Amino acid sequence: MRDEDTYADLTVLFAAEDREHEAKPFVDRVMGRIRAQARMRKLLLVAAGLGGAIVAASQLPKLLADSVGLDASLTTSIIQAQEGVSALASANPLWLGIGAVVVLSLMAVAAMERA
Amino acid sequence: MRTDPDLAADAARGNDSAFAELVRRHQARVRGMARRLTDSSGDADDIAQATFLTAWQKIGTYAGGTFAAWICTICYREFLQVRRRQRPEIEFDETAEIIPFDRTLADTGDKMDLSRALAKLPEAQRICVTLCVAASLSHREAAEATGWPLGTIKSHVTRGVAALRKHLAATEVA
Numbered sequence: 001m002r003d004e005d006t007y008a009d010l011t012v013l014f015a016a017e018d019r020e021h022e023a024k025p026f027v028d029r030v031m032g033r034i035r036a037q038a039r040m041r042k043l044l045l046v047a048a049g050l051g052g053a054i055v056a057a058s059q060l061p062k063l064l065a066d067s068v069g070l071d072a073s074l075t076t077s078i079i080q081a082q083e084g085v086s087a088l089a090s091a092n093p094l095w096l097g098i099g100a101v102v103v104l105s106l107m108a109v110a111a112m113e114r115a
Numbered sequence: 116m117r118t119d120p121d122l123a124a125d126a127a128r129g130n131d132s133a134f135a136e137l138v139r140r141h142q143a144r145v146r147g148m149a150r151r152l153t154d155s156s157g158d159a160d161d162i163a164q165a166t167f168l169t170a171w172q173k174i175g176t177y178a179g180g181t182f183a184a185w186i187c188t189i190c191y192r193e194f195l196q197v198r199r200r201q202r203p204e205i206e207f208d209e210t211a212e213i214i215p216f217d218r219t220l221a222d223t224g225d226k227m228d229l230s231r232a233l234a235k236l237p238e239a240q241r242i243c244v245t246l247c248v249a250a251s252l253s254h255r256e257a258a259e260a261t262g263w264p265l266g267t268i269k270s271h272v273t274r275g276v277a278a279l280r281k282h283l284a285a286t287e288v289a
Contacts, residue, residue: 007248007276013229014249018147026142026160030167031135038131 040110047106058082119182127175134174137182138167144183144250145190151245152194154234162197166190187250188260191242232282239267240275247272248279 061075061082089095117133119140125133145166149159166189177185233241233249246257247268254272258265 007272010229010248010276010279011251014147015143015251017229018143018249021146021150022143026146026163027135027138030138030142030164031131033164033168034131034134034171 044106044110120177120179123174123177123182126171127177134171137170137186141183141186142167145186148187148190148245148250149194151230151233151249152191152242153197154230158197162190162193165193169193181252181256183250184252184256184260187246187252187256191246191260228286229279229283232279232286235282236275236278240271240278243268243271244275244279248276 061078064075117136119137122133122137126137142163146159146163149162149166150156153159153162166186169189170186173189233244236244242261243257246252246260247254252260254265254268257263257272258268261268
């Protein structure tokens with residue numbers, strides 16, 4: 001006789017007790033947290049990807065002008081537009097503040113999700 | 116019906132519906148185990164949730180075998196972490212026979228159900244009975260989960276089951 005067979009009756013009692021505590025809200029709560037973590041990961045990936053894409057795009061006009069000889073007037077106007085945007089941002093620090101708040105919020109939410 | 120290893124393989128590929136099915140199948144066992152280890156439904160649900168969140172993160176490391184044993188091992192480790200945070204001054208000694216467990220007022224009542232009978236066991240016996248009898252792990256799986264020798268597990272289970280039967284018989288007589 002296996003050891004487990006000597007207490008099969010108790011196992012049945014414990015299993016019956018467990019079934020009484022089965023609850024769909026528990027499954028929903030666990031899966032809600034898992035899905036929230038997945039959403040947060042996606043959001044951070046998209047934000048990081050977007051940031052990288054913006055940095056890459058900002059380098060593109062000069063790269064194209066140097067390598068394929070893109071029309072100088074076109075690249076100049078793009079570079080001027082970039083300078084205009086950065087000048088606007090530095091003239092009005094509110095945008096920088098908003099950006100900082102968004103980044104800090106994302107980091108805080110990510111840290112809390114991990115915790 | 117799909118088997119646990121199939122669902123776990125799907126979950127490892129990022130399928131959260133497969134993992135939800137695993138949670139649904141094993142929640143009763145894990146919540147019951149956590150409740151019996153802690154004797155507190157609040158802590159138990161926190162431990163059970165943490166167990167499934169850890170399982171989701173580590174599902175890729177599940178290498179076949181009994182899924183119940185794998186998830187119960189995680190649950191036992193989560194319980195140890197919670198206990199270390201709550202009682203850092205007490206070193207865990209698996210050879211100790213009698214370690215008092217926090218008891219609620221309900222324990223003083225005349226009637227004694229299965230859970231309360233279990234709560235009266237010494238801690239090492241209670242852990243072994245919870246893993247082997249209540250959660251249906253084999254003695255070997257329980258030894259792997261706790262890191263205790265197989266002989267220790269067997270002896271704690273045997274003595275724990277005997278004590279449990281004695282408590283339950285006393286309740287029936289009363």
